Amino acid sequence: MSVSGKHPHNPLHVVVLMGGWANEREVSLMSGAGVADALEMNGHRVTQIDMDRDVAAKIAAAKPDVVFNALHGVPGEDGSVQGMLDLMGIAYTHSGLATSVIAIDKQLTKQALTPHGIPMPGGRIVPCEELYERDPLPRPYVLKPVNEGSSVGVAIVTEDSNVGNPISRDAKGPWQEFDELLAEPFIKGRELTTAVIDGASGPRALGVTELIVDNGFYDYENKYTEGRTQHVCPAQIPPEIAALCEDYAVRAHKILGCHGTSRTDFRWDEELGEEGLFVLETNTQPGMTPLSLVPEQARACDIGYAELVELIVMEALRVHEGKVNQAEKADG
Structure with a gap:
């Protein structure tokens, strides 16, 4: 769908994609609600969609001009949703598939x-089974999931941490939730x-x-x-x-x-x-x-919330139009 006929001041139909099933669901719902209010304040028509397994059918039925991706974490931030929207030919906010991956x-x-x-700090990916045998780095060090956001599952292991030395299987921490973690020196x-x-x-x-x-x-x-x-x-x-x-x-x-x-x-x-x-x-x-x-x-920087949302939407339309023009050149 070409967006060249859309003027920034003309009303758009925007799907706000939010929620989902990631650890950051509640944050995403809050982000999405704020974005939806701002878009309506800016004069756009808004459809809010809580991400589920039927999301592609729901977006297709809505026929939006652009999707505002207010999801956080997997699968909204890891390239999965971006690839789906690319295949559907729909403009969407924020980064594309490769960048997200x-x-x-x-x-x-x-x-x-x-x-x-x-x-950036050094470090390496460590199987959690290894943590129960030895420390992967000198203490203090940080353990974090490789692909979670919002500091989900982050632990700082110090000399006086109440987790044992080496870490005990029974100690509460991200090693109980993930098979492997990224270990980095604590800065x-x-x-x-x-x-x-x-x-x-x-x-x-x-x-x-x-x-x-x-x-x-x-x-x-x-x-x-x-x-x-x-x-x-x-x-x-x-x-x-x-x-x-x-x-x-x-x-x-x-x-x-x-x-x-x-x-x-x-x-x-x-x-x-x-x-x-x-x-x-x-x-x-x-x-x-x-x-x-x-x-x-x-x-x-004197950019209000509603203006910020508008800038993000306009960038999404610009990026999508560039993709459309590239595809037309390739076909032509």
């Missing part, structure tokens, strides 16, 4: 970014994040936020429980560190081939200066809830 996999992301000079210091948004002149960083957690670290519960985490926006950090965060985030966005918006997360050991800044991951479908970081950084 790579970016949701933390190990593939390292392989894509580190050759370009973007520093002490501060938690920073930078959002990137596409515009007419290409991707640009929206700034840097520091996340200060009252208790523990920036895990799923602290992310989405109001009052648990303080967002300092803009982060009170040296200008050269802020500039480096923005540079790495924009470069990661470009290298991975992200579209619409992305968010890159960092740890910074301030004792090491610029050498202490490490990229942890790039999220291709950041949350759009009231507590989410991308809308917050956008507000700091």
Whole structure:
């Protein structure tokens, strides 16, 4: 379906795809509800679809101009939904199939970014059975699922962790939920994040936020429980560190081939200066809830929530039109 006849100020029919069955279902429902309200405020017609196994038939029946993908985690963020929508010839927000496959996999992301000079922690994928025999890295180290978002299933193993040494099979942790985990050295210091948004002149960083957690670290519960985490926006950090965060985030966005918006997360050991800044991951479908970081950084740049949603939708239409034009050239 060509979208060349659609003007940005003409009403569109937008399907907001949300929910699903991933660990981040509730966050996705919150993101989707906010996006749907903003689209209606902007004058568009909205159909909300809670992802299930019949999702392709429901989208086909709705016949939208564009799908706003408000899903988080698998299968909405790992290339599965993107491939389905590509086959259906429907425009959709955020990144495409190949980018989604790579970016949701933390190990593939390292392989894509580190050759370009973007520093990321080392580490390796470890079968959980091995954890019960020996530590994969010197403590402290971090264990995380390879392809989950929102810090789902992240554990920090320290010398005084109440999990045993080696880790006990009975100890509560992600090793009870997954067959294998990514083990990385723990980087002490501060938690920073930078959002990137596409515009007419290409991707640009929206700034840097520091996340200060009252208790523990920036895990799923602290992310989405109001009052648990303080967002300092803009982060009170040296200008050269802020500039480096923005540079790495924009470069990661470009290298991975992200579209619409992305968010890159960092740890910074301030004792090491610029050498202490490490990229942890790039999220291709950041949350759009009231507590989410991308809308917050956008507000700091005088971009309201409804305008942010509109920009993401317009980028989706632009990308889709480029795909249509390429296909026509190939056929022609």
